Structures are given as C-alpha cells and as structure tokens.
Amino acid sequence: MPERTNRIGRHLRTSGGLGKTLESARELGCETAQIFVSNPQGWAVPAPRADAEVFVEGSHELGLLPVIAHAKYLVNLSSPHSDLRERSIEALARELVTAGALGVDLVVVHSGSHGGDGEEKGMDRLVEGLERARELAGGFAGSSGQVAEPIVENSVGAGTQLCSTFDALGDVVRRAGMRVCVDTAHTFVAGYDLSTPDAARLVAAELRATVGQEIALLHLNDARNELGSHRDGHSKIGEGQVPVECWPELFAGLPGVPVVMETPYDGSDSDAEEVRLVKELAGGLLVSPGGV
Ligand SMILES: [Zn+2]
Ligand SMILES: [Zn+2]
Numbered sequence: 001m002p003e004r005t006n007r008i009g010r011h012l013r014t015s016g017g018l019g020k021t022l023e024s025a026r027e028l029g030c031e032t033a034q035i036f037v038s039n040p041q042g043w044a045v046p047a048p049r050a051d052a053e054v055f056v057e058g059s060h061e062l063g064l065l066p067v068i069a070h071a072k073y074l075v076n077l078s079s080p081h082s083d084l085r086e087r088s089i090e091a092l093a094r095e096l097v098t099a100g101a102l103g104v105d106l107v108v109v110h111s112g113s114h115g116g117d118g119e120e121k122g123m124d125r126l127v128e129g130l131e132r133a134r135e136l137a138g139g140f141a142g143s144s145g146q147v148a149e150p151i152v153e154n155s156v157g158a159g160t161q162l163c164s165t166f167d168a169l170g171d172v173v174r175r176a177g178m179r180v181c182v183d184t185a186h187t188f189v190a191g192y193d194l195s196t197p198d199a200a201r202l203v204a205a206e207l208r209a210t211v212g213q214e215i216a217l218l219h220l221n222d223a224r225n226e227l228g229s230h231r232d233g234h235s236k237i238g239e240g241q242v243p244v245e246c247w248p249e250l251f252a253g254l255p256g257v258p259v260v261m262e263t264p265y266d267g268s269d270s271d272a273e274e275v276r277l278v279k280e281l282a283g284g285l286l287v288s289p290g291g292v
Pocket of ligand 2: 183262
C-alpha cells in the first residue's frame with residue numbers, strides 16, 4: 001500500500017494559551033502546525049511566554065513536525081524606506097529568536113513590496129535584509145539560544161509585491177541561501193492554473209524545476225478569487241476555485257513537503273474533517289513514519 005509522505009496540519013490559534021493550541025492540534029489530527037508568536041498586525045516585540053516549556057514538550061509529544069510560525073504581516077524587507085527596512089529586520093530577528101525558544105523550526109516571512117523602485121532593487125534589499133536578520137537573531141539569541149529558520153513565502157503579485165513567480169522564489173533560494181514556502185492560493189491568483197488535474201501536475205513540475213528541493217513548506221489554501229486576479233483570499237479546501245481532484249496531482253509532485261492549511265476556522269468538527277480530507281487527497285490517513 002502506498003504511504004502518504006506529506007505531513008498535514010493547519011494554522012492554529014494561540015489566544016487561549018499554548019496548551020489550548022496543542023489540544024486543538026490533537027483534536028484536529030494535525031501532524032504539523034503553524035502559529036503566530038506575536039501580534040502579526042503590530043510592531044510589539046513578542047514577549048517571553050510562561051507556557052513556552054509546555055509548548056516545547058507538548059509539540060514534541062504530539063509529534064508535530066515541523067512546527068512553524070508566521071512572521072508579522074508588517075515586515076517589509078524590500079521597502080524603499082530605510083526606517084521601515086530597519087524596523088523589519090529587527091522585528092524578524094526577534095521573531096526568529098522567540099520562535100526558536102518555543103521549539104519552532106520554521107518562520108514564514110513575506111517577501112514584501114519594492115514600492116515602485118523596481119524588482120531588481122527590491123530583490124537586492126530582500127536578500128540583504130534576510131541576511132542581516134539572521135545575523136542579528138544569532139546575536140540576540142547568544143550562544144545557547146535556538147534560532148528558527150526563516151523561509152520566504154510567494155505573494156499574490158498585487159501592486160509592487162515581490163516573489164509572485166516561482167522564478168523569483170528561485171532567485172531568493174540561490175541568492176540568500178534560503179528555503180521557501182509556497183502558498184497555493186497565492187500561486188493560483190498569481191496566474192498558475194490549478195483548475196484541472198493536468199494543469200496542477202504541470203504547476204508542480206514547474207515548481208520542482210525552479211525551486212527544486214528547497215520547498216520547505218506548502219501553505220495549502222483554496223483560492224477565493226479567480227486565476228490571475230492577484231487578489232488574496234483563502235477558502236476551505238474544496239470550496240474555492242480549485243477542484244479537489246487537482247490536489248493529489250500537486251502532492252504527487254511534491255513528496256515529503258509538509259502541508260499547513262490557513263483556511264477559515266469553521267469549528268473543530270469541520271476543521272478536523274478538512275484535515276482528514278486533505279490527508280486522503282495526499283495519499284491516505286497514515287503517514288509514512290520516515291518521510292521520504
Ligand atoms: Zn503568509
Ligand atoms: Zn500563506
């Protein structure tokens with residue numbers, strides 16, 4: 001019997017405490033999970049959490065792997081404004097350290113917007129910002145501290161956003177020596193067709209050809225908006241623009257890549273049902289213990 005190689009989970013709330021987050025992970029059948037380690041809409045530095053140890057131990061016991069954090073939405077390492085860039089570098093560095101202390105493996109960061117200065121300049125700034133944030137995080141953490149690995153997510157390509165193409169993600173991989181996160185809703189509205197199984201197979205092949213083994217994470221979201229619309233919006237799997245029969249093609253092309261949904265919350269029964277559905281679409285309820 002073929003075994004599923006993609007580990008499946010979703011973004012989870014932390015508002016009730018990290019113990020509650022773990023409870024949800026268990027209830028929903030998550031094998032991996034994503035959280036925010038600070039308010040994503042504000043600049044406040046993440047505070048050390050009293051329940052950090054509970055989370056480190058609990059996520060290990062539950063076998064959540066990898067554990068992921070999503071960085072603040074305000075971070076823009078590509079901005080033409082140097083004050084915003086500096087603020088973003090420091091904020092990302094703080095998040096890498098806070099996440100590290102929670103045993104988080106990966107921190108997803110958006111590539112940002114060049115603000116009219118052009119993609120080339122924006123990409124230079126992004127690469128430099130990522131390098132500086134990692135360096136700064138190492139300093140903040142000190143010799144004993146853990147620092148999570150930052151990974152860059154593809155955008156929908158609205159306005160002057162960078163990294164809406166696989167080629168641009170490939171540039172980040174080569175130039176910054178980083179791995180990436182691919183969001184399927186962003187991919188679709190950025191112009192990559194996932195509306196038939198054949199099209200989805202081609203998208204997976206193109207992704208592998210451009211980014212290769214450096215895909216650290218798949219954000220599995222159905223797209224609320226049309227192909228090429230450059231408008232973000234996530235739907236539950238099967239309720240948006242991507243027919244469910246397309247997803248197995250994408251999973252088949254991306255063996256072993258962990259999968260996290262960022263779809264709207266709909267109560268624990270419905271969310272558990274969605275996790276179960278995605279496990280089946282990815283090859284079955286049982287995950288291969290050794291990965292691939
Ligand atoms: Zn994101
Ligand atoms: Zn995403």
